Amino acid sequence: MLQKTFSDLKQDLKKQYYCKVPFAMSHEQIQGAVEAFMEFLKQPDDIKHHIHYKISDIHRRGDVGFIHRDPEDDIYNDSKDYFHYHDSIREQYADFLRAHPGVNNFIEKASPIWKAAQETAQNILKPFDADSPGLYERIFGAKLPHVILRFICYNWESAQKRLAKAHYDAGSFTLALAESERGLRIGLDEDSLTLVEHHPNEALFFLSKNFSKLINSTDYKPAWHDVIQLNDQIIGKPYARWSVVCFLDANDIEAESRESTHTCAAAG
């Protein structure tokens, strides 16, 4: 894919609420990390939950480590297992990783994806800095920049037509890196949700709920999005769908409530 100009990128964001950018990792490399994540999921609970710390206390997504979400626990929850990866895990948990190769294998495969995602996001966001001074430094200048990779497996037992309810992401920016199959829909609101074709070696960049706290412009809107199940042949598979997504934010921005990110501001 050809390198996009900044003006193309801005046009795409205004027109369709996301843009496609080149991504250095192949689908196979990402799939390899996801397979290592699935092996990680077979570890005992205490091992799976051992890695846990926060990038920022004011972020819902500042939590690093394994999380299981159950719809019974919260009306906004979808049924899924996910892991929030930050590259600082490798240093902070070096002893633990040496002693647990099943965990280390996943972490080592996630690391190059995290680095490539951060570099891709830096290339996208640097030009925005001219109109919104400080944006770049507020994100990437932090000691532990809020660059979180989320590995998600949606459970097939409870998979419904809509795998993820429509919402805005809670951070400022999102890069969707890869998914097992189609299903992500993006729009301004419920009526404009449109299925996105996501090809190998490209990432989808879109704006999340907090973006206006970093970008000084009223030209843009955050991406309202959901995930639908298009493949009925999921019974017997260990998961309905996987995806790898990168969330970015500035550490000094407070996360919006879940009610706010699950309510479409463009509706009505």
Ligand SMILES: [Fe+2]
């Ligand atoms: Fe999302």
